[in-house]
Amino acid sequence: MLHNNMRTIIISFNFFILLFTNTFAKGEGIVIHNNLQAIILAAEKSTRFNTGTSKLLAPLCGQAVVVYPARLFHELGVEVTVVTGHQKEDIESALNAQIESGIQYVHQAEQRGTGHALLCTKDMWNKEHIIIMNGDMPLVSPEIITKLYTMHIENNAAISFVIAPNDDPSFASYGRIVQDGSSIKIVEASEFRGLPIPQDYPVNAGVYLITKDFLVNYCNALQHNNAKNEFYITDLIGIANEADKNVCTLTASCDDIRGINTLQELVTAEQIKRTQLLNNFMKAGVRFMMPETNVIDLDVTIGRGTVIGAGVHLLGKTKIGEQCTIHPYTILDTAILEDNVTVHPHSVVSHSIIHAHAHIGPYAHLHLESDIGKHAYVGNFVEVKKSSLGVGTKAKHLTYLGDAIIGSRVNIGAGTIICNHDGKRKHTTTIKDNAYIGSNSTLIAPITIEENAYTAAGSTINKNVPASALAIGRALQVIKEGYAHKLRGTQPATPVTHTKPATKAPEDV
Ligand code: UD1
Ligand code: CA
Numbered sequence: 001m002l003h004n005n006m007r008t009i010i011i012s013f014n015f016f017i018l019l020f021t022n023t024f025a026k027g028e029g030i031v032i033h034n035n036l037q038a039i040i041l042a043a044e045k046s047t048r049f050n051t052g053t054s055k056l057l058a059p060l061c062g063q064a065v066v067v068y069p070a071r072l073f074h075e076l077g078v079e080v081t082v083v084t085g086h087q088k089e090d091i092e093s094a095l096n097a098q099i100e101s102g103i104q105y106v107h108q109a110e111q112r113g114t115g116h117a118l119l120c121t122k123d124m125w126n127k128e129h130i131i132i133m134n135g136d137m138p139l140v141s142p143e144i145i146t147k148l149y150t151m152h153i154e155n156n157a158a159i160s161f162v163i164a165p166n167d168d169p170s171f172a173s174y175g176r177i178v179q180d181g182s183s184i185k186i187v188e189a190s191e192f193r194g195l196p197i198p199q200d201y202p203v204n205a206g207v208y209l210i211t212k213d214f215l216v217n218y219c220n221a222l223q224h225n226n227a228k229n230e231f232y233i234t235d236l237i238g239i240a241n242e243a244d245k246n247v248c249t250l251t252a253s254c255d256d257i258r259g260i261n262t263l264q265e266l267v268t269a270e271q272i273k274r275t276q277l278l279n280n281f282m283k284a285g286v287r288f289m290m291p292e293t294n295v296i297d298l299d300v301t302i303g304r305g306t307v308i309g310a311g312v313h314l315l316g317k318t319k320i321g322e323q324c325t326i327h328p329y330t331i332l333d334t335a336i337l338e339d340n341v342t343v344h345p346h347s348v349v350s351h352s353i354i355h356a357h358a359h360i361g362p363y364a365h366l367h368l369e370s371d372i373g374k375h376a377y378v379g380n381f382v383e384v385k386k387s388s389l390g391v392g393t394k395a396k397h398l399t400y401l402g403d404a405i406i407g408s409r410v411n412i413g414a415g416t417i418i419c420n421h422d423g424k425r426k427h428t429t430t431i432k433d434n435a436y437i438g439s440n441s442t443l444i445a446p447i448t449i450e451e452n453a454y455t456a457a458g459s460t461i462n463k464n465v466p467a468s469a470l471a472i473g474r475a476l477q478v479i480k481e482g483y484a485h486k487l488r489g490t491q492p493a494t495p496v497t498h499t500k501p502a503t504k505a506p507e508d509v
Pocket of ligand 1: 041042043044045083108110111112113115117134135136173176186188203204205206231232233234258259260261
């Protein structure tokens with residue numbers, strides 16, 4: 001039913017001017033307001049997602065979908081309450097892992113719609129203005145929130161909410177903004193009940209800023225006599241309008257307000273977020289050889305002048321310094337690289353630090369808090385686990401270094417294996433500065449190779465090696481002249497002279 005005295009104010013995002021900045025306190029560039037609280041709706045099963053796990057837990061650029069809105073408000077200094085229900089424990093622990101302090105939770109045992117989720121939070125309403133947001137919106141920017149808030153205050157609105165042009169066919173299930181003169185309401189797609197759903201009407205984003213007074217006085221007007229037998233939060237718009245309250249809309253772009261209901265929508269949103277991240281890095285002087293092939297997580301940082309090759313994945317809290325080169329198909333997961341590091345193709349580095357000017361790979365695997373010194377070289381088919389290598393140390397070929405503390409300028413020969421595990425426990429190997437580990441050495445931990453010591457190629461070393469000593473631990477070589485003829489049953493062309501078995505000189509390592 002239309003109401004003649006309705007005062008609907010439609011304000012375009014593009015033309016909006018921030019007039020009430022004095023109501024905000026600014027700290028480190030973040031807008032904070034004390035009179036606002038946020039409620040995030042995150043209780044519903046994710047039926048359309050169809051993976052068996054809540055869409056809100058799906059990683060998007062490495063961060064669970066539900067963490068985006070919570071972090072958005074937390075960083076704006078706004079108190080956050082999250083409504084949880086389906087997979088409650090997992091959602092709450094994903095949030096608590098990312099946001100250290102202050103999230104409050106309300107349990108919605110039975111999911112009876114977005115309006116019902118809001119009603120479940122009634123006891124938490126303690127600020128003059130309450131912003132409610134769907135938990136499945138990872139792309140909303142702080143600017144949208146601050147503009148919505150400022151517009152809401154300026155117009156003394158009961159409800160202000162975000163809308164977007166209906167440009168994308170994937171918005172078919174969204175609520176439509178239906179206006180007639182000064183009346184405004186949201187009609188859910190399901191409520192058109194067989195009638196054509198208007199494609200030219202703007203869509204409802206799922207972000208509502210509502211004064212507490214209005215909520216307290218009118219929340220009981222929400223009904224569930226609709227197609228889904230649910231309480232729709234969106235009905236509050238029509239209720240406010242009919243009650244002659246101010247209703248404001250803020251127009252945002254489609255991409256900013258995308259909700260995630262399906263796996264396709266998750267991929268679309270992730271592509272948008274990733275493109276934003278890549279563009280920011282390019283502005284900051286990072287060269288991507290084939291950006292369309294890179295995977296990059298939200299909390300990654302990269303220094304200027306660094307080059308990222310095709311197919312590189314930068315995950316977790318990876319931090320890359322300046323002037324580094326990360327060659328194709330490398331995966332860095334929570335890796336810290338100082339300046340001028342080169343990682344050659346097909347390497348995997350996780351939870352490890354690589355100091356300046358070091359070279360890694362190709363085909364190297366560094367993990368579990370490994371620490372590679374300045375100018376060190378970890379070459380092809382080398383695995384380094386929970387080990388540190390000092391300045392200029394080299395392990396260039398086919399090697400396993402586990403639980404080792406290795407000093408500076410050490411040479412680890414090809415095929416060296418550290419036997420760190422005795423079947424029950426792991427032990428430490430210490431190799432001190434300038435030691436030289438001959439190729440194909442087997443070092444049985446616990447063991448210490450002192451400074452400047454050598455191990456002979458092919459040795460199995462199970463006793464400590466003193467400083468500047470040579471350790472040989474291998475069978476002596478025996479030569480049996482002409483023995484091949486005996487094995488083959490052939491005759492030698494010339495008579496065989498039998499000699500005594502020869503041994504190699506010990507210095508021949
Ligand atoms: C909702 C809006 C629609 C809008 C769209 C934007 C309603 C009725 N419709 O539809 O107008 O265009 O968002 O993306 O609000 N939730 C609960 N408890 C419930 C039901 C939902 O916590 O009982 C949570 C969900 O976990 C989700 C959010 O509310 O995070 C929105 O629910 P969803 O089912 O995604 O709503 P849409 O159908 O997308
Ligand atoms: Ca949704």
